[in-house]
Amino acid sequence: MADYVENDSVLEPTEVSEPTEVSEPVVEYDDAAIEAEYRARKKAQAEYDFAQPYDPEALLEVRHLRKAFPIKKSLFGKVQQELIAVDDVSFKLYPGETLGIVGESGCGKTTMGRTILKLHPSNGGQIIFNGQDITNVKSSKMRELRRQMQIIFQDPYSSLPPRSTVGGILSEPVEVHKIVPAGERKDYVLDLMDKCGLRDYYYERYPHEFSGGQRQRICIARALSVNPKLVICDEPVSALDVSIQAQIINLLKDLQRNMGLTYLFISHDLSVVKYISDKIGVMYLGAMVEFGKKDDIFENPLHPYTRALFSAIPNPNPDIKMNRMVLTGDIPSPANPPKGCRFHTRCPYAKEICKHIPPEYKEYGDGHFAACHLLEEQEG
Numbered sequence: 603m604a605d606y607v608e609n610d611s612v613l614e615p616t617e618v619s620e621p622t623e624v625s626e627p628v629v630e631y632d633d634a635a636i637e638a639e640y641r642a643r644k645k646a647q648a649e650y651d652f653a654q655p656y657d658p659e660a661l662l663e664v665r666h667l668r669k670a671f672p673i674k675k676s677l678f679g680k681v682q683q684e685l686i687a688v689d690d691v692s693f694k695l696y697p698g699e700t701l702g703i704v705g706e707s708g709c710g711k712t713t714m715g716r717t718i719l720k721l722h723p724s725n726g727g728q729i730i731f732n733g734q735d736i737t738n739v740k741s742s743k744m745r746e747l748r749r750q751m752q753i754i755f756q757d758p759y760s761s762l763p764p765r766s767t768v769g770g771i772l773s774e775p776v777e778v779h780k781i782v783p784a785g786e787r788k789d790y791v792l793d794l795m796d797k798c799g800l801r802d803y804y805y806e807r808y809p810h811e812f813s814g815g816q817r818q819r820i821c822i823a824r825a826l827s828v829n830p831k832l833v834i835c836d837e838p839v840s841a842l843d844v845s846i847q848a849q850i851i852n853l854l855k856d857l858q859r860n861m862g863l864t865y866l867f868i869s870h871d872l873s874v875v876k877y878i879s880d881k882i883g884v885m886y887l888g889a890m891v892e893f894g895k896k897d898d899i900f901e902n903p904l905h906p907y908t909r910a911l912f913s914a915i916p917n918p919n920p921d922i923k924m925n926r927m928v929l930t931g932d933i934p935s936p937a938n939p940p941k942g943c944r945f946h947t948r949c950p951y952a953k954e955i956c957k958h959i960p961p962e963y964k965e966y967g968d969g970h971f972a973a974c975h976l977l978e979e980q981e982g
């Protein structure tokens with residue numbers, strides 16, 4: 603595959619859209635009854651899914667994951683209002699794959715990644731890693747899991763201890779997890795540094811002596827030093843100069859190939875996600891609104907939100923006329939998401955039903971899922 607070359611298709615909230623005027627028959631909706639029926643159906647579906655056997659092929663299986671942050675408590679500590687940052691998210695990730703997670707800022711990408719790693723406790727759902735349900739695993743069992751599941755953060759400036767040398771930073775996890783015998787540790791670390799494009803003499807240097815790109819290489823080396831199976835990359839190039847983003851992306855891709863890694867790759871930069879991913883999940887206000895193979899998602903996006911995101915990507919070929927679809931309005935607060943389809947306040951196709959009834963998240967092609975009433979109607 604050709605190396606990644608960066609471009610500027612970063613998600614930005616955009617303006618002005620073509621409103622669609624649709625005359626519809628007047629229907630009375632009982633929102634409270636709809637909500638109660640929807641919750642009951644979701645609960646029954648989740649209970650059914652939790653009882654199903656795990657997919658033996660999947661490295662990571664997430665079922666109906668939920669993460670809520672309390673944002674208002676009474677004097678006695680009772681939660682009065684919560685913000686649902688991750689709402690009923692399900693997907694599978696197979697060994698060696700990269701799943702790209704896209705969506706505007708605040709849609710829950712980071713919270714989902716951290717909840718999977720159990721850096722946040724979940725409030726519902728199942729996390730199955732390598733054939734084991736780790737949702738409620740005891741902290742004493744977390745040490746080995748932490749080794750197998752690593753994370754690379756967005757900001758390589760704050761994520762490295764300033765007073766340790768690069769050699770010290772990389773040797774510590776190798777020692778803690780007894781990856782190699784003590785006598786082989788330095789050679790192991792130097793070899794890893796070489797794989798990550800870090801010169802030998804960096805071993806004695808400190809993080810502050812390096813640029814952002816070099817520091818991110820150190821963070822990558824640290825994550826890989828313990829031979830993880832899954833690496834969650836949370837916007838790993840967003841804080842870097844555009845000129846070095848491509849180098850880091852290509853490094854991650856090479857390391858994946860050579861070390862058989864599986865990535866959950868979070869980014870708001872569609873060109874990066876398009877380059878690195880095998881599958882893509884699109885999140886909006888905490889929910890997965892579309893999921894599928896990369897080519898299906900880019901060539902045949904089903905959800906209006908995905909279509910709006912992708913139509914913002916500049917096409918380098920001037921002969922191709924862009925059918926630009928633009929999003930209006932602010933992103934609603936996840937503390938108070940819209941009823942019905944949570945995208946209806948910004949969707950140019952929204953109809954009355956969308957304001958009241960949440961669309962089903964359903965499979966519309968081989969592994970291609972989406973949640974939209976238009977798709978349900980087309981299916982008949």
Ligand SMILES: Nc1ncnc2c1ncn2[C@@H]1O[C@H](COP(=O)(O)OP(=O)(O)O)[C@@H](O)[C@H]1O
Pocket residue numbers: 671673685687705706707708709710711712713714936
């Ligand atoms: N610790 C927290 N407490 C309360 N709200 C939080 C916390 N962390 C994240 N949130 C909220 O959860 C939502 C999702 O945030 P985040 O996962 O960081 O989104 P993304 O990574 O997609 O930008 C946002 O509304 C954010 O304000």
Ligand code: SF4
Pocket residue numbers: 905906907943944945946947949950951952953956961973974975976
């Ligand atoms: S369900 Fe309605 S509001 Fe939601 S994406 Fe589909 S058309 Fe738009």
Ligand SMILES: [Mg+2]
Pocket residue numbers: 711712713837
């Ligand atoms: Mg984030």
